[in-house]
Amino acid sequence: MDTSLTPIPPREFAPAQARHLLLRAGFGGGPKEIARLAESGLDRAVRSMLDQPPAPSTDSAPPIDPDVIRPLTEKERSQFAKAKRNKDEASRSALRRLINERRSQDRRMLGDLRRWWVGLMIDTPIPLRENLVLLWHSHFASRHRNVRDTFLMYQQNQLFRQHADGSFAELARAVVRDPAMLKFLNNDQNNKRKPNENLAREFMELFTLGEGNYAEEDIKQGARALTGYHVEDNDFVFHERRHDRDKKTVLGKTARLDGDDFVDVLLDQPACPRYVALKLYRHFVADVSDQIDDVPSPNRSVIQRMASMLRKNGYQVAPVLQTLFKSKHFYDPKIVGQKIKSPAQLVAGTARTLGTPTRSLGTLSDALRAMGQDLFDPPSVAGWNGGRSWINTSTLFTRQNVCTYLVTGKDPRKKKWNRKQAGYDPMHLLADIDSREPKPVVDHLVDFMLGEHTPAPRREPLYKFMQDRSKGVTPDSMIALLTLVAAMPEYQLC
Template identity: 35%
Template sequence: MGLLAFKDAAHLVSRTGLGAEWDVIKQLEGRSKQEAVEWVLNPKLSTLKSAPPMTPWLKLEPMRLTDMKSRNSAWAISQREGKRLQAWWVEQMLATRTPFLERMTLFWHNHFTSSIQKTLQPSLLYQQNLLLRRHALGSFAELLQAIARDPAMLVYLDGHQNSKDKPNENFARELLELFTIGRGYYREPDVKAATQAFTGWRVDYQTGKFVIRPAEHAGGQHTFLGKTGSFTGDAIIKILLEHPRTAENLTEKFWLAFVSNRPDQVLIRTWAQQLRQSSYDIKGLMRTVLNSDAFWMPANRGTLVKSPVELVIGTVRMLPYPRESTQEMLNLCRLLGQELFDPPNVKGWKGGEHWISTQTLLVRNAFLSKLSRGNLNEKVASGVAIPDVPAEQLVEWLLPVKPLKPLPETPGARRLVRSLLLDPAFQVT
């Protein structure tokens, strides 16, 4: 395996980080691909910012269950604290030394969606974020078991209301459709059987913690995906993990997030089989993806549209422009269609070409135009600086493919960088 040229290192950093940061690219340039991938997959620990003040479950939840005035007050508190939580994550992404972990946490946040507007419990969403971080590169099997017990998820998908006397199918349906095997591989009786298995999985009213209440569990024999038994929730999860479509579904999501917008179904099935054989080792799957010929193929570069987080956070991490305020960055991400802790629905953000519309493209260009008016010679808090290198290398650094617009004829790094930021090729990675 050959050593990484500069443009190859830039490709790896852009796809796995938050912005193609110059110093990181230079650290990986000249290493073997395998060594560089291991460097990405095994980052040094980075300090997590302290959590913002949030009202605990026991104080906030009773307010939502009493009179209208208390309910309105609870809603106002959750919205205010939700904004703080969003700002906390933006500031974490700006400051982190391990952007790959943030990117993986964001990947799982979009796979296992929960929102402020539905849960009205920012403290639970914070705990869910910590859960996603802990399992981000661990075992998907363990992550799935943990998310099924996660209080924010139980509230978001009404699992905490699922009892033998009043079954609620929301969590069971999304477990099958979105988290594991996907549409076309289950029937309505399977949803009902899974619903029965998860009855009694609740959130303790006093603590806001997960609890199983056996008295609320529906016993009896049920048939799920061709298997018959008296199932618990854990048994349902085990059956789903054994199903080939769970690994295939997950692997395809990784392909679309890290490789290209054109899935190779043969390769995806091969990787999925390896994933199942590894007991759903996420880091192992990422190692396979990042070492694959498909990941490094020139035809697959510039095929992924940058998400709003990648565009906004990534650009300000890369370049020495004066930064927008945290609130302005949050507002930009919202206008561009990606509001942290508040995805549009249970399916999360569609991503890909859906990030781009006539309206969002105008906002993207306005942001980059405004940002690049800053003084490139001005040292800012991030400590980054524009590298003193030939123009050709600046192009390789900032664009994954050749620029689509003519470069400025007048020389100068500041002018060139502004031109590259406003080139359509900067919108992709």
């Protein structure tokens, strides 16, 4: 395997490489996008992926009301207290009902938020940004199930978008003041008198250093540094009186550390850039172990060079990605087509590459949950593990079925399907070839959907299938063919 991070020769950047770049950096693209990228050449192609205009204006924002979940007003609180004192069950249950209604409204907004994000992944002109938001969502994982406030989850999602390919250091400093994270890891209850260690622990173990690079005592002292980092309604607030202002020692550094200092101490550790580089590598390059010691040494050497780039560039992510996306390593045959797509990549990628109608965003976001990637509710603070953990006997069926849904439009909730309901003309995928003979058509689609590296025996059943269609290559038989190719094991890879 070529582990060099020097660029491939410009002439080697052909449509197959453009396809690979689109799949890994974004969610994949249609034939026209691949052709355009290949023609523009390696440098401009990579720059166009990284060229990120400022975060989208609020015009495209989902309908999120920041005040659905809000603290009780003074009046409500005194009503509650009075009802409790007087054992006034009627008033108490009325107030409880009010709160429950707000919770239900919040759950509905969460559905809106999920649909909005899936739609954005499918439609965005800047797919790398959404791809990075997915990475940070999994890295700095928070769960709505615990936060129970959709606006805070949205706010956090926008934070990831704002810092997507910026500086990881700035992102980490922002996360330690992010209300969703502070709530999720109970730091809003971390006080001088009774420290709560949750945020300190996860910041070291999962966000910056990885296990084994700190001691239990560092967690205890770090928790003290984070005391008083609280949330008021939708905003971060520093409660000075609940903050422990004494000296702490974290990883050998002794000072009157506060939460921001604590993050800076972690960012100064040599383990940190390596840990972040491993995350980037696993997200964009290969499904290696999440334990650096278990990563095969060729891959590890690439990660180490990425880590030193991060350190030299003040944790800026874009330069690392730019080098990576041009590198010989990135286009090595042992890298191409060997990574398992995340459910979001699969769904957004299928819609983007095949140009299918978007169908129902609600159905798509429910399918993501069934495939193990419930947006805004990752399985734990460790996020999604990715790679082979996406694939099991049941997620595999759902993965195949969601592709069937996108291609055919057969509503999974209804028993009937009429091919006219497909509302999709797949013939545009054949614009670049003149032949309408089964074999060249199959080859063209397999190269496009699975990659040129797909061996001949894997194509045989598809040739046979198309040869057996009495009407030849028609929109109907093409829809059937796409459904089949998308149900092949190789389609799960990118």
